[in-house]
Every structure is written in C-alpha cells, then in structure tokens.
Amino acid sequence: MAKRKATTYDRIIGVDLGNGFVKIRSIYRNGEEYKLTLPSGYAYLRDVGDSKNDEVLELDTYKIDGNSYVWGKDITRLKDKVKPVFGYEGRYKTESYKLMAKIVMARIVRDLEIEAKEKILLVTGVPSIETDTECETDISNAFYAENSGFHDVEVNGEEHTFRIAHIHVTAQALATVIGRYLNVDGTVFDEDYESMKVAVIDIGAGTTDLDVVHDLRRQKVYHSLSEGFKDIYEAINSEIKRHYPSHTATDYDLLTIIEKVQKEMSKMPNEPTGKKTKKEEIRYEYKPSKKNEPVDFTDVFNNSVRELASNIQQAIVQKWKDQTDLDEILLVGGSAEIFEDYLGEIVFGITIPKNNGDSNVEGYYRMGVAISESDE
Incomplete structure (x- = not known):
C-alpha cells in the first residue's frame, strides 16, 4: 500500500503579480476555492479623499512599514493617483513591486484567516526570458522582504502576522501545462502529459511567449516577443488623447469595455445585415464622463489586434517551422479568444483552455499542492 502523504506546509498560495492584474488562487480553511483578480497597482491612503471625497469605494486600507495604502476593486477609479506595477527590466527590485507584494500577501492572509x-x-x-535568471531570486526576495518571510501588517485596522516559509518560482508555460496535468488536490489528472510535447502561446500584457514543454519539462528553445496587450491599450489611449489631450484611460477601464463588447458579440450569429454582419456593427466606445462625448476606438482596436497578431504569426513561423511533432498547442492569456482566428491561420488545432486567463496561477496552485506533499 502506498504511504500516506504528509503536508509540509499549512497553506498553499498561487500568485500571478502581472503587469495589468494580480491573480491569486488558494483555498479557504473549509476547502472551498479562493480566487481573486484585481488591478495591479496601489495608492496612498492620503490621496483617496482628494480623488473621490466622501464617495464610498471598494478599497481596503493597508498599513505597511508605517505608511498607509489602499488597494481593491475600485483602485483604478483613483486614476492618476494609482501607482502601477508595470513590467520593465529590473522591476522586481523596485520598491513599488516589493510593496505590491506585501499588500497582496496582506489581502490573502486577511481573506483566508491565516x-x-x-x-x-x-x-x-x-x-x-526571465526563467533561470536572477529575476527568480529577485521575486523571492520581494515576497520574503527583510525579515526572511516574517511580516507584520494591518488591514483595515486589524493586525496580521504571517510567515512565508518557502517561495517556488517556476516558468509560466510549465505552470500552464502542470495545471492540465494535475488535479486540484495535486494528484495526476491526465498522465498523457508525462510524454506529450505541448506548445504554449501566452499573450500577456507586456510580452508574448512561445514555449514548448516536453515530458513535463520546459525546453530551452523559446521565443519571447516584447509585445502584448498593453501595446493595444497604448494605441487606444493615443486615439482617446486625440479627442481629449489631457485624459488617459486605465488598462482596467479599457479591458472592461473590450470584455463587455466581446461578450455581446459572442451571443450574436455571424449573419450579414447588408454589407456588415451584426457583430461588425457593434462599436467599442470609451466615455470619459457623463458630460463628454464617447470616443469610438473600434478601428484602432481592430488594427492594433491585427498588428500584434501579425507579429506573433511571424514569430511562430520562424520558431516553429515544423509543428507535426506537437501533441497540443495551447493559446492562453486573458485575450486568447481575440487572437484565435488570426493564429489559427498558421497553427492547426489550437486549444484554448476554459481558464485561459487564469491558467498560469491555477498551475502555480496545483504545483504547490504537489510540492507540499512528502513521504512521512
């Protein structure tokens, strides 16, 4: 009889602290799943009143190292007061990234009653491009902080002390595959992945990665394109500034509009109504305020998507000349569906996981559950 596994850690947490969003995966004490997605950025508490006066916002207050900050669902409504955590070289060493890591952990500890x-x-x-580099150490140091994983924080006036015992940093592509290989309890769900060769196209906010995972091992041959959905946001904002020069829309605002339109389009049949289909008649519009006219950014959005898709196509053709030995091709990232038709022109048999936007963090969590088990 196989030995029963003993858990060496009390809590397993998967965190994707990305350019645009923070994604978290764990479980509550009663075993129910815990998932959280919030914008990646924080603000100083002192700026909330200046920005929104007495309006009630869905924000939590965090006191860390003597300073007070806010973070939550409505953080982007503070506009230019938000301190975003964007991707650039050396970002894991910045004070803003380290602070965001502490805020994220404080929220998790509060929610899960750790x-x-x-x-x-x-x-x-x-x-x-950052796998097996000092970036992995930098991320660990950011979450461990100065006290080797011990933290004292306040969330909404309540004190919380917690300890990060270990940090495991892995490749995003490997995590995506592991999320399909393992069950949520860390046991094997599909053993075929132990011998499969899986290609992963991950369209993120700042980068697009082309990876291959063979026999559950990430291959050294990869390609990282320094373009992502953030380039599309920047193009849209350029169009908005053409109408309102001093105004900037947040990535979160634009994503909300895009997702709403995409959802509306998915419900419509692709039938012509004259020269256009019903889907093509739907417009993407951003309205800065109730008193201002909306900005139609449909053409800019479509052109930007085509441009990024073209660059990804070119990278695929150059790097994956022979696709016949690939058992599965996964397209992941929150914008995967938008690019499916474009990439399907040169890649046969693309699979978009149901949780494509959360595939990385789900893989992190399931990998963590497996790591936490050891022989008695």
Missing part, C-alpha cells in the same frame, strides 16, 4: 503559526508555500512564475 494564522501567524501557519507555514505558507507561495508559488509564482516568470515569463520565458
């Missing part, structure tokens, strides 16, 4: 005595295993990841 006690000071509990040992936390945190699993996160990096894109292809």
Whole structure:
C-alpha cells in the first residue's frame, strides 16, 4: 500500500503579480476555492479623499512599514493617483513591486484567516526570458522582504502576522501545462502529459511567449516577443488623447469595455445585415464622463489586434517551422479568444483552455499542492 502523504506546509498560495492584474488562487480553511483578480497597482491612503471625497469605494486600507495604502476593486477609479506595477527590466527590485507584494500577501492572509503559526508555500512564475535568471531570486526576495518571510501588517485596522516559509518560482508555460496535468488536490489528472510535447502561446500584457514543454519539462528553445496587450491599450489611449489631450484611460477601464463588447458579440450569429454582419456593427466606445462625448476606438482596436497578431504569426513561423511533432498547442492569456482566428491561420488545432486567463496561477496552485506533499 502506498504511504500516506504528509503536508509540509499549512497553506498553499498561487500568485500571478502581472503587469495589468494580480491573480491569486488558494483555498479557504473549509476547502472551498479562493480566487481573486484585481488591478495591479496601489495608492496612498492620503490621496483617496482628494480623488473621490466622501464617495464610498471598494478599497481596503493597508498599513505597511508605517505608511498607509489602499488597494481593491475600485483602485483604478483613483486614476492618476494609482501607482502601477508595470513590467520593465529590473522591476522586481523596485520598491513599488516589493510593496505590491506585501499588500497582496496582506489581502490573502486577511481573506483566508491565516494564522501567524501557519507555514505558507507561495508559488509564482516568470515569463520565458526571465526563467533561470536572477529575476527568480529577485521575486523571492520581494515576497520574503527583510525579515526572511516574517511580516507584520494591518488591514483595515486589524493586525496580521504571517510567515512565508518557502517561495517556488517556476516558468509560466510549465505552470500552464502542470495545471492540465494535475488535479486540484495535486494528484495526476491526465498522465498523457508525462510524454506529450505541448506548445504554449501566452499573450500577456507586456510580452508574448512561445514555449514548448516536453515530458513535463520546459525546453530551452523559446521565443519571447516584447509585445502584448498593453501595446493595444497604448494605441487606444493615443486615439482617446486625440479627442481629449489631457485624459488617459486605465488598462482596467479599457479591458472592461473590450470584455463587455466581446461578450455581446459572442451571443450574436455571424449573419450579414447588408454589407456588415451584426457583430461588425457593434462599436467599442470609451466615455470619459457623463458630460463628454464617447470616443469610438473600434478601428484602432481592430488594427492594433491585427498588428500584434501579425507579429506573433511571424514569430511562430520562424520558431516553429515544423509543428507535426506537437501533441497540443495551447493559446492562453486573458485575450486568447481575440487572437484565435488570426493564429489559427498558421497553427492547426489550437486549444484554448476554459481558464485561459487564469491558467498560469491555477498551475502555480496545483504545483504547490504537489510540492507540499512528502513521504512521512
């Protein structure tokens, strides 16, 4: 009889602290799943009143290292007061990234009611170009902070002490495949992945990665394109500034509009109504305020998507000249569906996982559960 596994960590947490969003995966004490996605950025508490006066916002207050900050669902409504955590070389060493890591962990500890005595295993990841580099150490240092994983914070006036016992940093592409290989309890779900050769196209906010995972091992041959959905946001904002020069829309605002339109389009049949289909008649519009006229950014959005898709196509053709030995091709990232038709022209048999936008963080969590198990 196989030995029963003993858990070496009390809490397993998967965190994807990305350019645009923070994604978190874990479970509550009663075993129910915990998932959270919020904009990646924080603000100083002192700026909330200046920005929104007495309006009630869905924000939590965090006191860290003597300073007070806010973060939550409505953080982007503070507009230019938000301190975003954008991707650039050396970002994991910046004070803003380190602070965001502390805020994220404080939120998790509060939500999951993690006690000071509990040992936390945190699993996160990096894109292809940062795998097996000092970036992995930088991320670990950001979450461990100065006290070797011990933290004292306040959330909405309540004190929380927690300890990060270990941080495991993996490749994002490997995590995506592991998320399909393992069950949520860390046991094997589909053993075929142990011998499969899987290609992963991950369209992120700042980068697009082309990776291959063979026999559950990420291959050294990869390609990282320094373009992503953020380039599309920037193009849209250029169009908005053409109408309102001093105004900038947040990535979160634009994503909300895009997702709403995409959802509306998915419900419509692709039938012509004259020269256009019903889908083509739907417009993407951004309205700065109730008193201002909306900005139609449909053409800019479509052209930007085509441009990025073309660059990804070119990279695929150059890097994956022979696709006959690929058992599966996964297209992931929150914008995967938008690019499916374009990439399907040169890649046969693309699979978009149901959780494509959360595939990395789901993989982190399941990998963590597997890591936490050891022989008695």
